[in-house]
Amino acid sequence: MFARRTDLPLDKDPLSRFLPWLIAFMVFLAALAQTGLIGLDDLARRWDSGMAATLTVQIPADPDANEAVNARLLQSAMNMLSETQGVVRASVISHDKVLELLSPWLGVVDAGDVPLPRLIDVEVDPALKVNTGELQQKLSQTIPGAQVDDHGVWLARLVDMVRTLELLAATVLGLILLSVMATVMFATRTGLTVHAEAIEVLHLTGAHDRYIAKQFASRALGLGLRGGLYGLGLAVPTLFALGHMAGRIQAGLLPEMSLPIWGWASLALLPALSAFVAGLTARFTVMRNLRRML
Amino acid sequence: MDIDPNTPIARFENVGLRYGLGPEVLQDVSFVLRPGSYHFLVGPSGAGKSSLLKLMYLALRPSRGLVHLFGHDIATAARNDLPALRRSIGVVFQDYRLLDHLSTFDNVALPLRVANIRESDVKHHVEELLAWVGLKDHMHARPPTLSGGQKQRVSIARAVISRPKLLMADEPTGNVDDRMGFRLMHLFEELNKLGTTIVVATHNEAMVQQLGHPVMRLVDGALAVTPGSRGSAV
Numbered sequence: 001m002f003a004r005r006t007d008l009p010l011d012k013d014p015l016s017r018f019l020p021w022l023i024a025f026m027v028f029l030a031a032l033a034q035t036g037l038i039g040l041d042d043l044a045r046r047w048d049s050g051m052a053a054t055l056t057v058q059i060p061a062d063p064d065a066n067e068a069v070n071a072r073l074l075q076s077a078m079n080m081l082s083e084t085q086g087v088v089r090a091s092v093i094s095h096d097k098v099l100e101l102l103s104p105w106l107g108v109v110d111a112g113d114v115p116l117p118r119l120i121d122v123e124v125d126p127a128l129k130v131n132t133g134e135l136q137q138k139l140s141q142t143i144p145g146a147q148v149d150d151h152g153v154w155l156a157r158l159v160d161m162v163r164t165l166e167l168l169a170a171t172v173l174g175l176i177l178l179s180v181m182a183t184v185m186f187a188t189r190t191g192l193t194v195h196a197e198a199i200e201v202l203h204l205t206g207a208h209d210r211y212i213a214k215q216f217a218s219r220a221l222g223l224g225l226r227g228g229l230y231g232l233g234l235a236v237p238t239l240f241a242l243g244h245m246a247g248r249i250q251a252g253l254l255p256e257m258s259l260p261i262w263g264w265a266s267l268a269l270l271p272a273l274s275a276f277v278a279g280l281t282a283r284f285t286v287m288r289n290l291r292r293m294l
Numbered sequence: 295m296d297i298d299p300n301t302p303i304a305r306f307e308n309v310g311l312r313y314g315l316g317p318e319v320l321q322d323v324s325f326v327l328r329p330g331s332y333h334f335l336v337g338p339s340g341a342g343k344s345s346l347l348k349l350m351y352l353a354l355r356p357s358r359g360l361v362h363l364f365g366h367d368i369a370t371a372a373r374n375d376l377p378a379l380r381r382s383i384g385v386v387f388q389d390y391r392l393l394d395h396l397s398t399f400d401n402v403a404l405p406l407r408v409a410n411i412r413e414s415d416v417k418h419h420v421e422e423l424l425a426w427v428g429l430k431d432h433m434h435a436r437p438p439t440l441s442g443g444q445k446q447r448v449s450i451a452r453a454v455i456s457r458p459k460l461l462m463a464d465e466p467t468g469n470v471d472d473r474m475g476f477r478l479m480h481l482f483e484e485l486n487k488l489g490t491t492i493v494v495a496t497h498n499e500a501m502v503q504q505l506g507h508p509v510m511r512l513v514d515g516a517l518a519v520t521p522g523s524r525g526s527a528v
């Protein structure tokens with residue numbers, strides 16, 4: 001298709017040389033924005049479903065009290081939770097697990113060395129909206145110092161922020177699409193001006209507008225594909241490098257953030273998309289501009 | 295396109311033409327071209343000969359008056375119908391207007407390709423015609439490397455390759471010596487005998503006299519038609 005003879009010397013246009021690189025740059029940006037979008041969406045979804053439905057109840061350990069008292073306090077907290085509407089499941093987190101959770105901050109410690117708080121992992125029905133304030137009040141009346149840790153609140157804010165970032169990424173993608181179209185439109189208009197004489201000859205020999213448009217469109221399609229491949233070629237190593245860097249810091253802090261297979265597939269589609277958009281834009285531009293001629 | 299054999303090839307009625315806000319270059323031009331006719335179009339430089347031809351090959355629309363081609367009023371013809379009309383018209387432009395980046399072969403093939411003719415047929419027809427106009431050896435040459443007379447023959451070959459019903463030539467002998475001029479004229483005579491309607495704009499009064507076809511004379515934008523001296527044309 002690209003080796004096709006054209007009646008217009010379109011490949012000699014100065015813009016033909018720059019167009020693939022302009023498109024490459026935009027596809028590169030689009031690949032980053034799209035990866036961000038997919039990654040953020042994935043993240044927000046996992047947070048939404050995985051963590052928003054849990055609470056943690058923390059019962060401070062009283063080093064002076066004996067084991068039996070502590071156990072009784074824990075048990076009354078468990079009872080209270082099981083009577084609370086909306087609580088699906090409550091389970092005490094074992095000492096070992098607590099130590100493990102704390103290890104990044106405390107290093108390896110022995111269970112007997114420090115007074116450890118007891119933690120209760122509470123699963124709630126997200127539909128029932130457990131009133132955490134009320135629960136907090138009820139618990140601390142009987143158990144001094146009991147804390148209800150509601151991940152939901154800050155998580156919801158975090159998810160909100162992620163959603164905003166997603167919107168931003170989607171906007172960036174949209175703007176990139178518009179830029180590609182504007183660039184191709186500009187290049188095509190220039191081509192129409194440069195080749196006005198030859199186009200008139202084609203018209204006068206009986207060419208339909210679509211015959212001329214096809215030449216511009218297949219040229220733009222080729223350039224768009226080439227630009228898209230260049231851009232993707234630049235984006236993939238960049239994404240790998242970013243992924244590697246993120247992998248090194250995420251250990252305890254960031255939830256795992258990786259591009260699913262379909263995400264990579266959607267990136268691979270970008271060159272096809274840029275080719276398609278370029279071709280279609282060129283065709284549209286030519287058809288619209290030629291209509292003004294006799 | 296079906297054309298009634300009695301339908302005039304071209305009919306102008308009170309045609310006026312002005313460029314932009316300028317003066318009328320053509321005024322009340324009226325004439326009829328019958329199928330198979332052969333006319334010379336003469337007149338001093340700037341009289342409007344090229345402008346008249348441009349109206350006939352649909353490069354311009356008249357400022358007023360009626361232009362009918364093959365029975366179609368071009369003022370009301372849809373833009374999409376114009377290519378079909380243009381494919382029935384061959385034009386030899388005053389300045390050839392060959393596409394410099396295309397070979398001789400591709401230049402001549404243009405009207406066929408534009409009409410979506412099969413590539414195998416294109417090859418056959420173009421090679422045959424190039425041989426006939428003596429350019430077989432220059433098939434792959436590009437116009438800038440050809441002599442004036444060779445370019446002229448390429449442009450004529452392009453004009454006739456699709457067997458147009460109407461052939462217009464704007465000063466086709468302007469840039470060649472007399473001998474070549476008469477050879478080209480002979481080609482037009484042959485085409486005319488095969489039924490092509492022909493209009494040739496020229497300054498060459500000697501040739502007009504010798505060939506004796508009817509003459510359309512433009513003076514200051516007004517047209518007068520005088521019958522030919524040999525009565526072969528209608």
Ligand SMILES: Nc1ncnc2c1ncn2[C@@H]1O[C@H](COP(=O)(O)OP(=O)(O)OP(=O)(O)O)[C@@H](O)[C@H]1O
Pocket residue numbers: 313316319337338339340341342343344345346
């Ligand atoms: N594109 C144009 N814009 C404005 N004026 C034009 C244009 N083309 C031609 N004219 C004017 O129209 C008039 C007729 O020009 P035209 O080219 O038709 O003359 P012609 O008879 O073909 O002359 P020649 O014998 O020198 O080729 C001239 O006065 C010319 O200046």
Ligand SMILES: [Mg+2]
Pocket residue numbers: 343344345388464
């Ligand atoms: Mg002229």
